[in-house]
Amino acid sequence: MAHIPYGRQDVTAADVAAVDAVLASDWLTQGPAVPRFEHAIAQACGVRHAVAVSSATAALHLACLALDLGPGDLLWTSPITFVASANAARYCGADVDFVDVDARSGNLSPAALRRKLEAARTTGRLPKIVVPVHLAGQSCDMVAIRALGREFGFRIIEDASHAIGGRFEDAPVGDCRYCDITVFSFHPVKIITSAEGGMAVTQDDALAARLTLLRSHGITREAAQMSRASDGPWYYEQATLGYNYRMTDLQAALGASQAQRLVAYVTRRTELAQRYDTLLESLPLERPWQDPRTQSAWHLYVVRVDAARRRAVFEALRVADIGVNVHYIPVHTQPYYREHLAARGVHCDCPEAERYYAECISLPMYATLRDADQDHVVHTLAVALAA
């Protein structure tokens, strides 16, 4: 059997033609393909505004800035995530702390969040922003998290890097009914790709305007945003300190072309997840628990095995050329964050995150994974678990 990765992109002839057309056009950097891609994602999510940027990391950074996160402020997120969810706050000079995860889903736990908020209220160190991460494509319990946001006065950025095309309570992830801003990633391992790329979506007009300003140096050419009358057709103003976080038209054309297959991709991933659920039923492992209020986008299919055997099972799969992975090493245990927490005398109490990390293995999951390859993965896993 050929190498089977844990995730991979699917680039079609139509995608190549879409990118070719941009190369032959007048725009290479942000041009007409960017609003086309933004419109496609806004439509898919049922949201008013979508702002394309160079990566989800950039989108998280701008989302924090748009919500006025700065030095002295606190952002809380899940430790079972990619480091970028936390780094966004550090770029703004804010401090980061971590909330333990739910034992079953690995998503930020509303119960742990409440406990931590109540403790923080007594010390006056409440978070300004909480970033729930929809791990593996399954939405967090956003009803509970939003209720806590109202009670304790924090803003919410959903890190939906895994979850485009997923649903919660019968509505698409990204419609922002439970948050201020939702962020997506279009890195090649994610559900759809623009090579590098990300997007911030929001229902809030003012936040959308701020995100748009910040992604391109803080520069505006819109009369309504200017401090004084224009000097002429060349005139622009820098209203604030922004960045060059623009997406290129090449990336946006690829993303817009891929977005047409979003539903088909999530349908195939869901089918593969159901096949795994059936095929793995009798093996000594835990299959991914699903909250009945969610429909996952199935970015990852994560099984949990006895911690004492995880490494041997993982290595047996890798030896068989099956590209399993581990998502994630808890962010609070990374040397950078150990130091960041220790410098403030903060102890991160996240036993469920550490247990999750010790047990998890991400099996191959991508839209073009064939049934026969999946059968081979399951067979190899069964042999490894029996050893």
Ligand SMILES: *Cc1c(COP(=O)(O)O)cnc(C)c1O
């Ligand atoms: C991939 C990912 C990111 C970062 O995405 P980029 O587009 O590569 O910057 C952030 N958060 C999570 C949870 C991710 O999986």
